[in-house]
Amino acid sequence: MSRSGNLALAYRLRWKRRRLLFRALRKRRQLRPVQDRTAQIAPGDILLASTMRNEIIRLPHFLDHHRKLGIGHFLIVDNDSDDGTQGYLARQPDVSLWSTRHSYRLSRFGVDWLTWLQIRHAHDHWCLTLDADEIFVYPHHDTRPLQALVSWLEQNRCRSFGALMLDMYPKGRLSDQAYQPGDDPFAILGWFDGGNYMIQRQPKLDNLWIQGGVRARRFFADDPRRAPTLSKTPLVKWNRRYAYVSSTHSLLPVRLNHVYDDQGGEKMSGVLLHTKFLPMVIEKSNEEKKRGEHFANNALYDGYYDDLAGNPDLWCEASTRLINWRQLEAMGLMSKGNWV
Amino acid sequence: MRTGIVMLVHTAFDRAEQLARHWAASGCPLVIHVDCRVPDTEYTAFVTALSDLPEVRFSKRFCCEWGTWGLVAATQSAAQVMLDSYEDVRHVYLASGSCLPLRPVQELLDYLDARPQTDFIESATTADVPWTIGGLDSERFTMRFPFSWRKRRKLFDKYVALQRRLGFKRKIPDGIDPHMGSQWWCLTRATLSAILQDPNRQVYDKYFSKVWIPDESYFQTLARKYSNKIESRSLTLSKFDYQGKPHVFYDDHLQLLRRSDCFVARKIWPRAQALYDAFLTDQAHAMSRTEPNPGKIDHIFATAVNRRTHGRPGLYMQSRFPIEDKINSLTCAPYSVLEGFGDLFEDFETWLSKATGARIHGHLFARQRAEFADGKTVISGALCDSAKLRDYNPTAFLASLIWNTRGERQCFQFGPRDRQKISWPMAKDPNAHISVITGAWAVPLFLSGRDFDDIRGVAARHQLAEIKHMEILQSSWSKARLRVWTLADFIKAPMEPLQAIINEISLKDSTVVTEVPKMADLTGFGDFLQKLKNQGMHPYMMGDFPMPGDPADTPQPKRKTYQVK
Numbered sequence A: 001m002s003r004s005g006n007l008a009l010a011y012r013l014r015w016k017r018r019r020l021l022f023r024a025l026r027k028r029r030q031l032r033p034v035q036d037r038t039a040q041i042a043p044g045d046i047l048l049a050s051t052m053r054n055e056i057i058r059l060p061h062f063l064d065h066h067r068k069l070g071i072g073h074f075l076i077v078d079n080d081s082d083d084g085t086q087g088y089l090a091r092q093p094d095v096s097l098w099s100t101r102h103s104y105r106l107s108r109f110g111v112d113w114l115t116w117l118q119i120r121h122a123h124d125h126w127c128l129t130l131d132a133d134e135i136f137v138y139p140h141h142d143t144r145p146l147q148a149l150v151s152w153l154e155q156n157r158c159r160s161f162g163a164l165m166l167d168m169y170p171k172g173r174l175s176d177q178a179y180q181p182g183d184d185p186f187a188i189l190g191w192f193d194g195g196n197y198m199i200q201r202q203p204k205l206d207n208l209w210i211q212g213g214v215r216a217r218r219f220f221a222d223d224p225r226r227a228p229t230l231s232k233t234p235l236v237k238w239n240r241r242y243a244y245v246s247s248t249h250s251l252l253p254v255r256l257n258h259v260y261d262d263q264g265g266e267k268m269s270g271v272l273l274h275t276k277f278l279p280m281v282i283e284k285s286n287e288e289k290k291r292g293e294h295f296a297n298n299a300l301y302d303g304y305y306d307d308l309a310g311n312p313d314l315w316c317e318a319s320t321r322l323i324n325w326r327q328l329e330a331m332g333l334m335s336k337g338n339w340v
Numbered sequence B: 001m002r003t004g005i006v007m008l009v010h011t012a013f014d015r016a017e018q019l020a021r022h023w024a025a026s027g028c029p030l031v032i033h034v035d036c037r038v039p040d041t042e043y044t045a046f047v048t049a050l051s052d053l054p055e056v057r058f059s060k061r062f063c064c065e066w067g068t069w070g071l072v073a074a075t076q077s078a079a080q081v082m083l084d085s086y087e088d089v090r091h092v093y094l095a096s097g098s099c100l101p102l103r104p105v106q107e108l109l110d111y112l113d114a115r116p117q118t119d120f121i122e123s124a125t126t127a128d129v130p131w132t133i134g135g136l137d138s139e140r141f142t143m144r145f146p147f148s149w150r151k152r153r154k155l156f157d158k159y160v161a162l163q164r165r166l167g168f169k170r171k172i173p174d175g176i177d178p179h180m181g182s183q184w185w186c187l188t189r190a191t192l193s194a195i196l197q198d199p200n201r202q203v204y205d206k207y208f209s210k211v212w213i214p215d216e217s218y219f220q221t222l223a224r225k226y227s228n229k230i231e232s233r234s235l236t237l238s239k240f241d242y243q244g245k246p247h248v249f250y251d252d253h254l255q256l257l258r259r260s261d262c263f264v265a266r267k268i269w270p271r272a273q274a275l276y277d278a279f280l281t282d283q284a285h286a287m288s289r290t291e292p293n294p295g296k297i298d299h300i301f302a303t304a305v306n307r308r309t310h311g312r313p314g315l316y317m318q319s320r321f322p323i324e325d326k327i328n329s330l331t332c333a334p335y336s337v338l339e340g341f342g343d344l345f346e347d348f349e350t351w352l353s354k355a356t357g358a359r360i361h362g363h364l365f366a367r368q369r370a371e372f373a374d375g376k377t378v379i380s381g382a383l384c385d386s387a388k389l390r391d392y393n394p395t396a397f398l399a400s401l402i403w404n405t406r407g408e409r410q411c412f413q414f415g416p417r418d419r420q421k422i423s424w425p426m427a428k429d430p431n432a433h434i435s436v437i438t439g440a441w442a443v444p445l446f447l448s449g450r451d452f453d454d455i456r457g458v459a460a461r462h463q464l465a466e467i468k469h470m471e472i473l474q475s476s477w478s479k480a481r482l483r484v485w486t487l488a489d490f491i492k493a494p495m496e497p498l499q500a501i502i503n504e505i506s507l508k509d510s511t512v513v514t515e516v517p518k519m520a521d522l523t524g525f526g527d528f529l530q531k532l533k534n535q536g537m538h539p540y541m542m543g544d545f546p547m548p549g550d551p552a553d554t555p556q557p558k559r560k561t562y563q564v565k
Helices: A003-030 A059-069 A085-091 A111-121 A146-155 A213-219 A281-291 A298-309 A325-331 B013-025 B040-049 B070-085 B105-113 B153-166 B189-196 B201-208 B218-226 B251-260 B273-281 B294-309 B348-356 B387-392 B394-404 B423-427 B442-448 B452-473 B487-492 B495-505 B525-534
Strands: A032-035 A047-052 A073-079 A095-100 A126-129 A134-137 A160-167 A197-202 A207-212 A231-237 A243-246 A250-252 A268-274 B002-009 B030-034 B056-058 B089-096 B186-188 B236-238 B264-266 B335-339 B359-363 B410-414 B432-438 B481-486
Touching (some): A003 A243, A003 A250, A032 A085, A059 A085, A059 A134, A073 A085, A085 A095, A095 A111, A111 A243, A126 A146, A160 A213, A197 B394, A213 A298, A231 A268, A281 A298, B002 B013, B002 B105, B070 B189, B089 B189, B089 B264, B186 B189, B189 B218, B201 B218, B251 B294, B394 B423, B423 B432, B423 B452, B432 B452, B432 B495, B442 B452, B452 B481, B452 B525, B481 B495
Parallel strands (some): A047 A073, A047 A126, A073 A095, A160 A268, B002 B030, B335 B410, B359 B410, B432 B481
Antiparallel strands (some): A032 A095, A197 A207, B089 B186
């Protein structure tokens, strides 16, 4: 692109970012504080921000895993749950909770709400933005807490950290599995697709667009363009002027999307283990289809929901069994870069 | 005689205090320098916390920004305090607040006692070692660096470029020969006081204050002038990454650090509780009195730097996606592409797989589906045979296939009937070993017995596709290893090429072909080609086929067993 073209794009993106921030500002009225413990947030605390709905089954493990990694405080928006999620969250000592009954889709899938909370509370903190069905892992996560990761990132002047969303699935039909809240979900969801990912660079936001995995293989083989995006930038040293653009796939300013090395080397990166396919997914996807809150043009995804409702077996003989992060690193699904 | 510790501290004061007590417990006097940027309250609290130790002194505070003179000034003044306050100190060990003694301090003291005259300081000339950060080696001694490398990188780079263009050079003072090395040293009183009392010290100080990263060159250079006995190595294990930043050690490095046999290591993460517990409190593990041997763990750091700067070739992922001209090869390992063989020989894949023991795929880029070996619909890495998924990103498909099957040679068929988008990526990939029999696509047409008008159209399409494909393979950008025969040439002497392909594919070195694949019956093929010509479609990719009636148009040798020895 020409120099003037670059400048024009930069200018447009600057305004886009301001628009997104303004949107978040307007949407703040949709949030009602349920339990505000943000006074507990200490400087240097690592925060986790999330929007969720009816996640009572996933929550115990989700909170437990990320607490162990070293999350200092959770900022959570509850979108009209009716399964006790709200009460459960309100009882947690390190959770600040807001609730809203407004549209998830119109809030850009919860991002507007979170952007507001991040403006308010995450400025100058490292902030991990996740869905309730994403479990964050990174190289050495079993021996080094998040504080070690973020201080290493700061020493290396990185403000953002990339991850691949890895869809985990069971062997056998989805609803034939048994899961109790608090269990390790990967005892059931022990399998993943090891090497069928497709990457394109998106010049506008300078991010990578990764698709593939089991959902592309099973549900979108006839229309791969629609296969879900798996690239994410969940961990960011937040500034109140930042804004996620679409889910946590990309954000502004553009430089934060450059979580990859384009000269041949490997930067460090992690994986979001996706627990979407726990047994309750069948019921949930029926509801999601009805609500039409999860995709921008929902009708195109009816087939996907129908396939899911059919209780499929996603496992195939070439599936890989999850062992640990070292395995993911060796397979090239994440990288430790030069973090010895 | 004793060993004194000069400790530079700028953060993590609780750990610094713990270390000071550890050194002091073994009878080492300490002089501590605290960075001037530390707030006074924190400084005072630190001083108070250590006030019960009689042999701890604090030296004048300087601002120690990385790569600037402040670090040297701080060291100088602290060393002076050490030499003045403790007459019985014979060695001075320079350490930091994030250093950690790995072996009992007594072992270090004994080691130094046994070498009373030796200075341990890494010191090498820039001409001889490739330690360059930011592209500078000897120039760090001959240029000026008024701008911070960390904070004002662009200005720094521009100013360096300007000086290069103008040919600017500072004069190196007489009597010194610039050396550099690790910042962490252990010098004898004799050497250190000679450096500090040098009659030319003002000249040297003035010169080095404008050198880039003087803490890696001031003492390293001047020690060369005065020392009687230099051991050019640091007693502190300190590893740097490719940007000159120190590697940090965590709890899980415990065994690694023990294995190094080094006396002291840096930099330790302040919250690495297990390391502090193990090395500061547990003296029982005292190791055999071996020489420090950081070399034992070097490869781990070398591998890490290599992974960060070069990565794993053929891998594409969320944190490695090289732009096209930064990759040498698309894929991670060599693979074979066979074009035309499947058309000419019956059941070629089975034969080849038997002859080589390798996994031989069919047409991976066929229009209907990716024809994986053994009719599989999904193979390693859950790569599936859907044509749409494959065609959505054929490059990713090929790179993934080769990556997923690392350690097992891949081989597949290709031809003008297949999707052609992969031609360019394959041609530019030096790992692609492509063998082509041009024009062989006509054989199945010839054998099909279809309506001739149909055949004519199909033949024209195939020939066009093959011409384009061959242009790409033979273009100047092509890096693939290429072998091409025309059909006519190939059938005259098929054994040699087949043997070559088998040698290329099979893991065993000397597989000798004993059984030939069955070649299609080409009787009348010349006629067929002539008929195409008569229809105005000139098939020329097959080479010079004998005309019908030509005496050379004898049936090709078939089903004859060749023995190639």
